[in-house]
Amino acid sequence: MKAVVAREYGTHEVLAVEDVPAPRPGPGQILVRVRAASLNPADLRMLSGAERASAPLEFPHVPGNDFAGTVAEAGPGVTRFAAGDEVFGLGMPRPAAAAAALVSSPPSLTTGTVAEYAVFEADAPALALRPAGLDPVRAATLPTAGLTALPLVRADAFGPGRTVLVVGASGGVGTAAVPLLAATGAHVIATAAGGDGEHVRGLGAAEVIDYRAADTAEAVLERRPDGVDTLINLVLRGDDVLEAARAVRPGGRVLTIAFPAPERDDVRIVLTDARPGDLDALAAKALDGTLPPPPVRTYALDDAVRAYADLATRHTAGKLVVLP
Structure with a gap:
């Protein structure tokens, strides 16, 4: 599969689009064909090594947390989702499991969403079914932004x-x-x-x-x-x-x-926090107009390195979204 890959710590300049083996789902996991992946500053912070002491990356590293896509395969023991389901949500890099445990219980982890395929933990509340009326690009902009905004409003x-x-x-x-x-x-x-x-x-x-x-x-x-x-x-x-x-x-x-x-x-x-039902509530607010769509710039996967360069070096209003 194609994916954005880093083979060492650094800035966006260490990223490249490469052909790499597709991940496989294990027990309790799902494999998702990614349709849209939203970029976040945290992707670049992890890549910089700023979190190395608590969450050392494993290379090659595929960045990306937020996504919308289609379940391609459910691993053993998965009952929440099935192949063909449309889903959206977020996952954190597996080395950041301790930090991910602060976001949701059980923690939501991923192999990296800026790729054609990614693996996620099926039972994490930071994943949900995508309603039919919510298009993949809009859904991919919701998870990190919405699951950080909700705790702020609750605080x-x-x-x-x-x-x-x-x-x-x-x-x-x-x-x-x-x-x-x-x-x-x-x-x-x-x-x-x-x-x-x-x-x-x-x-x-x-x-x-x-x-x-x-x-x-x-x-x-x-x-x-x-x-x-x-x-x-x-x-x-x-x-x-x-x-x-x-x-x-x-x-x-x-x-x-x-x-x-x-x-x-x-x-x-205030930290990002995913409670059961939060993503469903955010999707409903997006559909009823309570949450208007942000400005969005989209990029093909082959242009994803440029997307990260834009995130790092340009004023960004709204969200940048890669379409694998």
Whole structure:
């Protein structure tokens, strides 16, 4: 089969499209013919070696977590899925089993989704049947983004009368978090580059701040001198989070998904979390319009290395999706 492969740690430049043996499903596993694979910054972080101490990669390594596809074969003991089922979800590289256990129980692992075929653990709640009305590309954009946005929304008492600042609203997680927050009735202030502002408003943001044209905290405090109730940070790292946190009222909360995070009592790290039924709920919200589709750029598998280069070096709004 064709797959994107790395044979050593490095940047996107160590990736290549190669012919490699297709994986085989073992007991409790399914083999999926991948129809769409959505890229995530975490793919490049793993490749860089930043997680080497806790999750050393095995080479050759095929990147990719998010996918939509068709079950080609069910391994021994699998009863949840059968050949021909349309499925979607996410899996983490097998060396990252300890981290995957924090995402779902049982952990969701994969051989890598940016490939023609990938193997997954059948019973992981981070996998689900794809509804007929949800096309594969849209389904592939949902898992990591949606399963990170849902825990953020669950982490605070969002609702009418609450104000929330979302930093990094035009990225993959932001395009899921903003409409979910808006659906609670919270007043959403979002940051986005100038060209992405209208799209973020369309997702449900009541106000948009162009972070390239103004200091985010100062712009918020000009509008709301008492500050916002909650900051949701999707992109800033380290002390940059604290700069944005100046916009939070005394006693407010700071939620972040970006590492490293500042070590402060009012800063809470929120991890991707897959509970049973979450993917079904996200699919239903995508179908009923609660979760509008993000901007998507698609690439053929032969162009997947360029997709990772774009992810690494270009401003990306929405999601990049490879179509094996």
